[in-house]
Amino acid sequence: MAGRLAMDVSVAVAEAVRLANADVIAAYPITPQTRIVERLAELVANGQLDADYIPVESEHSAMSSSIGAAAAGARTFTATSSQGLALMNEMVYVAPGLRVPIVMVVANRAISAPIALGNDHSDIMSVRDSGWLSFFAENGQEALDLTLAAFRIAEDPEVSLPVCLSLDGFILTHITEPVLMPDQTEVDRFLPPFKPSVQLDIKDPISMGLWAPPDVYAEARKAMALALFSAKKTVVKAFDEFNRIFGRRYRPVETYRQEDAETVIISMGSISETAMTAVDEMRDLGHKVGLVRLRLWRPFPEEELLAALAGAKNVAVVDRHLILGCGSGPVGLEVKSLVCNSGLRPNITNFFLGLGGRDVTRANFKYIRERAAGVRNQLRAEFVGVYE
Amino acid sequence: MTKPAVEAIAKVGDLPLGFIGRPKRSRAAKTGDWRSVRPVLDRARCNYCGFCYFYCPDGVFQDMGEEKYYQADLDYCKGCGICAHECPKKAIAMIQEEV
Ligand code: SF4
Numbered sequence: 001m002a003g004r005l006a007m008d009v010s011v012a013v014a015e016a017v018r019l020a021n022a023d024v025i026a027a028y029p030i031t032p033q034t035r036i037v038e039r040l041a042e043l044v045a046n047g048q049l050d051a052d053y054i055p056v057e058s059e060h061s062a063m064s065s066s067i068g069a070a071a072a073g074a075r076t077f078t079a080t081s082s083q084g085l086a087l088m089n090e091m092v093y094v095a096p097g098l099r100v101p102i103v104m105v106v107a108n109r110a111i112s113a114p115i116a117l118g119n120d121h122s123d124i125m126s127v128r129d130s131g132w133l134s135f136f137a138e139n140g141q142e143a144l145d146l147t148l149a150a151f152r153i154a155e156d157p158e159v160s161l162p163v164c165l166s167l168d169g170f171i172l173t174h175i176t177e178p179v180l181m182p183d184q185t186e187v188d189r190f191l192p193p194f195k196p197s198v199q200l201d202i203k204d205p206i207s208m209g210l211w212a213p214p215d216v217y218a219e220a221r222k223a224m225a226l227a228l229f230s231a232k233k234t235v236v237k238a239f240d241e242f243n244r245i246f247g248r249r250y251r252p253v254e255t256y257r258q259e260d261a262e263t264v265i266i267s268m269g270s271i272s273e274t275a276m277t278a279v280d281e282m283r284d285l286g287h288k289v290g291l292v293r294l295r296l297w298r299p300f301p302e303e304e305l306l307a308a309l310a311g312a313k314n315v316a317v318v319d320r321h322l323i324l325g326c327g328s329g330p331v332g333l334e335v336k337s338l339v340c341n342s343g344l345r346p347n348i349t350n351f352f353l354g355l356g357g358r359d360v361t362r363a364n365f366k367y368i369r370e371r372a373a374g375v376r377n378q379l380r381a382e383f384v385g386v387y388e
Numbered sequence: 389m390t391k392p393a394v395e396a397i398a399k400v401g402d403l404p405l406g407f408i409g410r411p412k413r414s415r416a417a418k419t420g421d422w423r424s425v426r427p428v429l430d431r432a433r434c435n436y437c438g439f440c441y442f443y444c445p446d447g448v449f450q451d452m453g454e455e456k457y458y459q460a461d462l463d464y465c466k467g468c469g470i471c472a473h474e475c476p477k478k479a480i481a482m483i484q485e486e487v
């Protein structure tokens with residue numbers, strides 16, 4: 001099954017896991033991630049994927065099992081969403097410290113309360129600081145491609161860290177899209193067999209993530225921070241190799257008509273496609289506006305983002321998660337903190353958009369451009385399209 | 389006994405990936421540097437009953453045989469004070485370690 005196919009994006013992700021020849025899948029179903037793991041369970045049950053599927057009793061166990069499997073040297077995949085990721089939280093923080101290269105897809109869904117099924121980024125932002133590499137996919141092809149790339153990046157001995165891929169719930173997970181499905185020989189060329197850098201072995205026993213007293217905890221955490229920052233080199237290398245083999249070029253930060261833009265909008269994930277259409281329409285009206293999209297979120301792509309913002313007078317940052325009690329969203333905070341000591345002096349504004357599955361429209365981006373060009377010294381991020 | 393110095397300060401670049409450790413026999417793990425108080429025996433009071441020997445959770449007492457007392461190995465004694473508490477003759481005093 002290779003070539004150009006129409007496929008549910010969730011199924012395309014499951015196919016990528018099959019092509020990657022994962023050894024262990026440990027997952028608990030939760031909307032809107034269900035279709036991914038349901039399909040993987042089918043592939044395993046039908047003998048199309050030679051893997052152990054562990055039907056765990058909770059997401060906490062899903063991540064615990066994934067850590068154990070990856071530590072034993074298995075190529076390991078899991079997926080979750082929203083409350084599931086919240087329940088998994090304790091073990092999510094353990095995985096990077098043990099340096100186990102798990103790949104996790106998060107089908108982004110709003111966090112409770114009030115209970116919600118719709119898409120935003122409040123789930124993934126709860127593990128923002130955990131030490132995982134974190135990517136956001138824009139469309140079905142990218143979801144498939146980044147799943148493959150995630151295994152390669154995570155397992156690279158220079159990285160040896162878990163990688164998380166965010167897919168907007170429903171907007172990506174439940175949509176049928178045309179995708180170019182790579183064939184197995186191409187994938188095998190891209191993705192060598194997993195050779196763990198740290199491994200549990202009964203013949204040579206080790207303990208992982210030992211107790212760190214105060215005289216070494218900070219050193220251990222700094223080592224993790226440095227490892228995550230330096231992982232960006234491997235991300236770029238893996239994307240180059242991906243392009244060489246599959247002919248599709250990815251970068252940590254994508255730009256769209258931003259070179260001469262006075263106002264640059266920053267976005268992540270699937271809404272960027274709507275944003276590009278809105279940019280075209282605004283350009284037709286003579287507005288100098290462009291888009292910068294973060295594909296890589298952790299490690300934060302500092303140099304690439306500063307380069308993309310170099311010419312902008314106004315920077316409008318879109319956030320899809322509220323930090324309650326703080327005036328900015330997570331992306332807004334990050335951009336402000338990066339820019340403030342960089343020598344660049346754009347007017348930065350921050351906007352909350354598409355919370356809890358609210359549709360994001362071209363009109364939203366047109367409104368944001370106007371506000372970004374007009375508002376000065378914005379203290380707190382503005383909620384777009386909220387009825388008051 | 390003066391406390392052993394911290395053997396080596398671990399630097400960021402020297403730490404093992406995944407903060408792993410290999411199992412050691414307990415003889416290699418000198419727990420003596422955990423101690424803040426140490427047992428000191430008054431041999432004049434000791435009746436060689438052996439309670440200290442049996443109660444010590446780390447088994448650090450050595451039977452001195454003919455000399456009729458038990459000697460704590462301070463490389464491993466972690467200073468819990470159980471021996472002093474259990475001694476029926478109050479022959480063991482727990483003395484503050486000098487830092
Ligand atoms: S203080 Fe505790 S560890 Fe030390 S000799 Fe007494 S019982 Fe054993």
Ligand code: SF4
Binds near residue numbers: 437457
């Ligand atoms: S418990 Fe007290 S009396 Fe008995 S052998 Fe030990 S020190 Fe001596």
